[in-house]
Amino acid sequence: MGGVDKGLQNFNGMPLALHTLLRLQPQVGSMMINANRNLAAYESFGVPVWPDVLPDFAGPLAGFLTGLERCETPWLVTVPCDTPLFPADLVARLAAAAQEQDAEIAMASGREEDGELHTQPVFCLLRIELLESLVRFTHDGGRKVDAWTARHRTAIVPFDALGDDPRAFRNVNTLAQLHQLESP
Numbered sequence: 621m622g623g624v625d626k627g628l629q630n631f632n633g634m635p636l637a638l639h640t641l642l643r644l645q646p647q648v649g650s651m652m653i654n655a656n657r658n659l660a661a662y663e664s665f666g667v668p669v670w671p672d673v674l675p676d677f678a679g680p681l682a683g684f685l686t687g688l689e690r691c692e693t694p695w696l697v698t699v700p701c702d703t704p705l706f707p708a709d710l711v712a713r714l715a716a717a718a719q720e721q722d723a724e725i726a727m728a729s730g731r732e733e734d735g736e737l738h739t740q741p742v743f744c745l746l747r748i749e750l751l752e753s754l755v756r757f758t759h760d761g762g763r764k765v766d767a768w769t770a771r772h773r774t775a776i777v778p779f780d781a782l783g784d785d786p787r788a789f790r791n792v793n794t795l796a797q798l799h800q801l802e803s804p
Contacts, residue, residue, distance in 0.1 A: 648712035654683040688751040714745040723775035730789035741765040
């Protein structure tokens with residue numbers, strides 16, 4: 621988005637990050653934000669804000685690690701702010717699959733514009749016990765989500781049932797894409 625902070629761009633009249641918090645709130649007990657700039661703006665949303673514990677903007681795993689270090693529940697759910705139409709039953713479906721499959725991680729899989737199902741690795745539910753594994757992986761230089769999750773029992777949860785929004789996992793990288801998702 622041309623160097624602007626995605627989470628602070630407006631979607632239907634409110635910052636994307638705030639929209640994400642409000643969409644996620646009914647699905648979870650407590651929340652936090654992982655952000656690396658404009659911390660005061662994010663703090664104004666009323667939840668704890670934590671920057672990456674790894675240096676140099678190390679990608680999604682840095683956010684996972686930050687979340688796992690701060691999480692006070694047995695599970696952590698991760699959701700990016702640039703995918704505003706994620707399912708309103710995301711957490712329940714991830715949790716059900718994790719329990720049914722005795723998984724340590726449950727990851728969403730959704731249809732993309734090519735019509736195919738693709739794993740959405742940043743929409744996941746992680747057991748808190750994975751913290752040590754992730755610390756070792758990242759300290760050894762690992763940065764790829766799939767390389768780390770492949771080491772653990774992972775349930776892939778399809779979100780392609782009748783009634784699921786085909787745009788649920790469309791992420792936005794431009795203001796034009798953001799405005800396009802605002803339209804019904």
